[in-house]
Amino acid sequence: xxxxxxxxxxxxxxxxxxxxxxxxxxxxxxxxxxxxxxxxxxxxxxxxxxxxxxxxxxxxxxxxxxxxxxxxxxxxxxxxxxxxxxxxxxxxxxxxxxxxxxxxxxxxxxxxxxxxxxxxxxxxxxxxxxxxxxxxxxxxxxxxxxxxxxxxxxxxxxxxxxxxxxxxxxxxxxxxxxxxxxxxxxxxxxxxxxxxxxxxxxxxxxxxxxxxxxxxxxxxxxxxxxxxxxxxxxxxxxxxxxxxxxxxxxxxxxxxxxxxxxxxxxxxxxxxxxxxxxxxxxxxxxxxxxxxxxxxxxxxxxxxxxxxxxxxxxxxxxxxxxxxxxxxxxxxxxxxxxxxxxxxxxx
Amino acid sequence: xxxxxxxxxxxxxxxxxxxxxxxxxxxxxxxxxxxxxxxxxxxxxxxxxxxxxxxxxxxxxxxxxxxxxxxxxxxxxxxxxxxxxxxxxxxxxxxxxxxxxxxxxxxxxxxxxxxxxxxxxxxxxxxxxxxxxxxxxxxxxxxxxxxxxxxxxxxxxxxxxxxxxxxxxxxxxxxxxxxxxxxxxxxxxxxxxxxxxxxxxxxxxxxxxxxxxxxxxxxxxxxxxxxxxxxxxxxxxxxxxxxxxxxxxxxxxxxxxxxxxxxxxxxxxxxxxxxxxxxxxxxxxxxxxxxxxxxxxxxxxxxxxxxxxxxxxxxxxxxxxxxxxxxxxxxxxxxxxxxxxxxxxxxxxxxxxxxxxxxxxxxxxxxxxxxxxxxxxxxxxxxxxxxxxxxxxxxxxxxxxxxxxxxxxxxxxxxxxxxxxxxxxxxxxxxxxxxxxxxxxxxxxxxxxxxxxxxxxxxxxxxxxxxxxxxxxxxxxxxxxxxxxxxxxxxxxxxxxxxxxxxxxxxxxxxxxxxxxxxxxxxxxxxxxxxxxxxxxxxxxxxxxxxxxxxxxxxxxxxxxxxxxxxxxxxxxxxxxxxxxxxxxxxxxxxxxxxxxxxxxxxxx
Numbered sequence: 035x036x037x038x039x040x041x042x043x044x045x046x047x048x049x050x051x052x053x054x055x056x057x058x059x060x061x062x063x064x065x066x067x068x069x070x071x072x073x074x075x076x077x078x079x080x081x082x083x084x085x086x087x088x089x090x091x092x093x094x095x096x097x098x099x100x101x102x103x104x105x106x107x108x109x110x111x112x113x114x115x116x117x118x119x120x121x122x123x124x125x126x127x128x129x130x131x132x133x134x135x136x137x138x139x140x141x142x143x144x145x146x147x148x149x150x151x152x153x154x155x156x157x158x159x160x161x162x163x164x165x166x167x168x169x170x171x172x173x174x175x176x177x178x179x180x181x182x183x184x185x186x187x188x189x190x191x192x193x194x195x196x197x198x199x200x201x202x203x204x205x206x207x208x209x210x211x212x213x214x215x216x217x218x219x220x221x222x223x224x225x226x227x228x229x230x231x232x233x234x235x236x237x238x239x240x241x242x243x244x245x246x247x248x249x250x251x252x253x254x255x256x257x258x259x260x261x262x263x264x265x266x267x268x269x270x271x272x273x274x275x276x277x278x279x280x281x282x283x284x285x286x287x288x289x290x291x292x293x294x295x296x297x298x299x300x301x302x303x304x305x306x307x308x309x310x311x312x313x314x315x316x317x318x319x320x321x322x323x324x325x326x327x328x329x330x331x332x333x334x335x336x337x338x339x340x341x342x343x344x345x346x347x348x349x350x351x352x353x354x355x356x357x358x359x360x361x362x363x364x365x366x367x368x369x370x371x372x373x374x375x376x377x378x379x380x381x
Numbered sequence: 382x383x384x385x386x387x388x389x390x391x392x393x394x395x396x397x398x399x400x401x402x403x404x405x406x407x408x409x410x411x412x413x414x415x416x417x418x419x420x421x422x423x424x425x426x427x428x429x430x431x432x433x434x435x436x437x438x439x440x441x442x443x444x445x446x447x448x449x450x451x452x453x454x455x456x457x458x459x460x461x462x463x464x465x466x467x468x469x470x471x472x473x474x475x476x477x478x479x480x481x482x483x484x485x486x487x488x489x490x491x492x493x494x495x496x497x498x499x500x501x502x503x504x505x506x507x508x509x510x511x512x513x514x515x516x517x518x519x520x521x522x523x524x525x526x527x528x529x530x531x532x533x534x535x536x537x538x539x540x541x542x543x544x545x546x547x548x549x550x551x552x553x554x555x556x557x558x559x560x561x562x563x564x565x566x567x568x569x570x571x572x573x574x575x576x577x578x579x580x581x582x583x584x585x586x587x588x589x590x591x592x593x594x595x596x597x598x599x600x601x602x603x604x605x606x607x608x609x610x611x612x613x614x615x616x617x618x619x620x621x622x623x624x625x626x627x628x629x630x631x632x633x634x635x636x637x638x639x640x641x642x643x644x645x646x647x648x649x650x651x652x653x654x655x656x657x658x659x660x661x662x663x664x665x666x667x668x669x670x671x672x673x674x675x676x677x678x679x680x681x682x683x684x685x686x687x688x689x690x691x692x693x694x695x696x697x698x699x700x701x702x703x704x705x706x707x708x709x710x711x712x713x714x715x716x717x718x719x720x721x722x723x724x725x726x727x728x729x730x731x732x733x734x735x736x737x738x739x740x741x742x743x744x745x746x747x748x749x750x751x752x753x754x755x756x757x758x759x760x761x762x763x764x765x766x767x768x769x770x771x772x773x774x775x776x777x778x779x780x781x782x783x784x785x786x787x788x789x790x791x792x793x794x795x796x797x798x799x800x801x802x803x804x805x806x807x808x809x810x811x812x813x814x815x816x817x818x819x820x821x822x823x824x825x826x827x828x829x830x831x832x833x834x835x836x837x838x839x840x841x842x843x844x845x846x847x848x849x850x851x852x853x854x855x856x857x858x859x860x861x862x863x864x865x866x867x868x869x870x871x872x873x874x875x876x877x878x879x880x881x882x883x884x885x886x887x888x889x890x891x892x893x894x895x896x897x898x899x900x901x902x903x904x905x906x907x908x909x910x911x912x913x914x915x916x917x918x919x920x921x922x923x924x925x926x927x928x929x930x931x932x933x934x935x936x937x938x939x940x941x942x943x944x945x946x947x948x949x950x951x952x953x954x955x956x957x958x959x960x961x962x963x964x965x966x967x968x969x970x971x972x973x974x975x976x977x978x979x980x981x982x983x984x985x986x
Contacts (some may be wrong), residue, residue, distance in 0.1 A: 103871050145766065145770050153963060154703065154767035155703065157708065159706075174794075224654050269560070314885065321478070321875045323877045
């Protein structure tokens with residue numbers, strides 16, 4: 035019922051606005067069209083100026099309100115490059131934004147019609163065209179150079195000593211795999227996948243698989259100062275490993291392997307101090323639409339110091355031991371005491 | 382130009398551009414041939430417009446529903462259940478339908494409103510009127526173009542009501558999500574209907590586009606050299622070229638997807654384990670679809686933008702009483718944008734695992750496209766400089782268009798640079814960017830055009846006061862909604878999320894999300910004001926009593942106030958000068974119509 039009342043009220047409001055608008059038009063005609071037009075024109079000129087000034091204030095206010103809610107300092111080396119490049123681009127585009135918008139609103143106000151004004155017939159000027167083709171071209175060239183330099187670093191081959199971790203997306207969570215003592219991730223065949231004892235489709239004939247550690251709680255454990263190369267895959271549809279705090283992102287595409295590498299520079303513990311937020315946690319967000327649970331496809335990154343990481347790794351049992359190893363006495367995986375925030379439940 | 386023959390059930394006369402006019406019988410037309418299966422370009426334009434407006438209302442209403450979810454994830458809205466039934470049980474949107482709404486909102490707005498509704502309307506209305514033709518090259522094909530669009534609309538509309546819901550994989554419908562019924566409810570029947578509808582849409586777009594191109598190239602009146610065409614026509618020409626060259630590629634992508642979905646092929650599928658079993662498909666590439674999609678998808682952005690640019694050029698010049706500045710620079714920049722539009726598609730794919738080297742090339746080409754765009758902005762600014770500006774409603778919308786185009790264009794520089802895109806990709810920064818530039822800005826071009834040419838379409842004016850209210854509410858609303866979204870994007874907030882409250886990194890924007898939602902709902906109602914104004918003014922608006930209410934030199938204003946099929950009574954006028962001759966004609970007017978012969982010693986342009 036209340037729905038119908040609100041629809042009725044909306045219609046009524048519309049009707050009233052329409053009638054007022056119509057009346058104002060008629061009144062304008064009665065008062066003399068030319069005079070009304072001149073008045074309206076002046077009013078609109080002022081309204082545009084007001085819009086511009088309020089807009090500038092709005093930009094300022096928005097910035098004040100938002101600045102505390104932005105990401106903390108970048109937690110990876112690539113992210114630092116990203117931040118400085120973002121800043122450069124902001125400055126360049128900010129200047130252009132301010133100049134062109136000011137010109138637009140100022141010209142509109144300054145050259146509004148009046149009895150005395152005569153438009154200046156000015157149809158072209160090739161010199162001007164050349165100038166304002168060249169300047170943006172140079173500015174763009176500079177941004178391209180900065181961009182490609184950074185892009186080159188970010189997408190270059192990972193350093194030889196980088197640790198390798200596999201991260202695989204599935205609807206709707208992340209699975210991670212560590213190569214174990216041998217430092218090699220074993221072969222996979224998607225046809226061997228099952229949700230009971232082989233979530234990644236690891237080929238048990240490959241001995242390299244026997245010491246690999248698999249985590250299904252969405253945690254990615256990294257080491258501060260040690261480059262990490264992520265081997266990214268997907269079991270079903272396209273996902274995307276989004277690491278906002280590290281300013282990195284890469285799609286997880288079924289059928290192909292994608293990679294990205296970076297060096298974490300701040301541990302989770304340090305970041306809690308930097309942000310002053312005891313609940314702080316690095317999150318992995320799925321950034322590619324992957325179905326109804328897309329919004330809940332959350333993982334966490336835990337950045338340890340070297341010693342902490344080794345201690346943590348010692349506690350982990352190889353996936354093979356827990357699932358396929360011949361001796362049945364293998365203990366279940368220990369309860370993983372973790373650093374992520376209390377496991378969240380998604381609606 | 383030689384004889385022009387227009388055939389069809391309505392008109393069957395031969396017109397000669399050289400003079401003799403073979404009579405123009407006013408035989409009564411049946412209601413159906415006059416208003417429904419009409420071959421008159423003006424009626425077809427109106428059909429596109431009205432269909433576009435209806436779709437725009439539906440698409441905008443969808444955004445209201447999902448904005449309510451985003452802004453108030455903990456509230457329930459019983460009224461939503463009335464509209465959506467099971468999908469919003471207890472007034473709370475289900476995630477499945479949230480994604481369906483997002484998908485359909487994108488599809489509808491991008492294709493049905495800003496492609497068909499925008500260039501369908503203005504190409505049909507303006508091309509024959511502004512180049513001096515009686516109708517399109519093929520009025521029959523033109524009619525078919527609308528009816529294929531109508532058919533596409535019906536199929537898409539039906540898909541909203543199927544049991545498993547409409548397509549829900551995003552408007553880009555990336556496989557495997559869209560290819561596998563197991564992956565999502567919306568990938569069932571809804572997705573099949575989506576593909577069928579889009580295939581019909583491509584047919585409509587091609588029929589229309591080919592017609593626009595051939596009309597512009599072949600049917601200009603005597604004296605209407607290409608370099609005397611208004612910029613609207615130039616823009617619509619390149620829009621059509623973009624569509625004709627890129628839509629077939631999209632169709633090919635869709636056909637492969639249909640095969641993958643229904644006939645067991647593996648074009649896009651490889652090594653997939655879903656719903657507890659491994660699929661047999663091996664060797665396909667999910668990235669292939671993205672290449673095919675964005676090969677249209679990016680030119681599509683310019684298909685949406687160019688008509689607005691043309692319209693804004695025309696209106697800024699007319700209402701500043703000044704010629705467009707740098708007419709040739711404007712044409713060259715249009716050409717530049719058109720060519721580059723085909724060479725930048727992979728900037729949507731920087732983080733898909735595409736070769737980083739390929740990415741570098743696309744960075745270069747993408748940022749290059751900023752140059753012709755910047756040239757256009759500077760030319761518009763110089764056009765209004767030292768003018769005599771009348772703040773009519775279309776003029777305000779054209780100014781708004783330029784403002785939004787600058788704002789949205791500049792953020793494109795961030796996203797086109799792959800090293801920044803690596804963080805900003807698929808965040809709210811992208812949402813803010815494309816909504817400002819190809820959403821609201823293109824809409825402003827469309828509104829400007831509707832307010833400006835309404836007298837030509839219906840012989841009446843739209844209500845000015847409502848127009849002004851509509852303008853300021855929409856302009857302010859657009860910035861209030863999308864400006865803060867840039868911050869969310871820089872903070873890494875991903876798009877297409879149903880609920881952010883469980884995220885440590887993104888939940889701090891909850892109050893901002895509510896604010897945006899409130900503004901969005903308000904702006905939605907402001908658009909209804911426009912809709913009311915539009916439909917009431919068709920029947921009750923102030924009558925246009927003069928032939929040329931805006932005192933514009935271009936050709937469409939030399940037709941009668943309510944032109945019949947064939948546009949001009951008697952001969953088609955001959956053109957002697959360019960369409961922006963805003964100078965003293967010696968009789969107290971500040972413009973010289975294109976049909977006025979050059980004066981002694983005057984140069985044409």
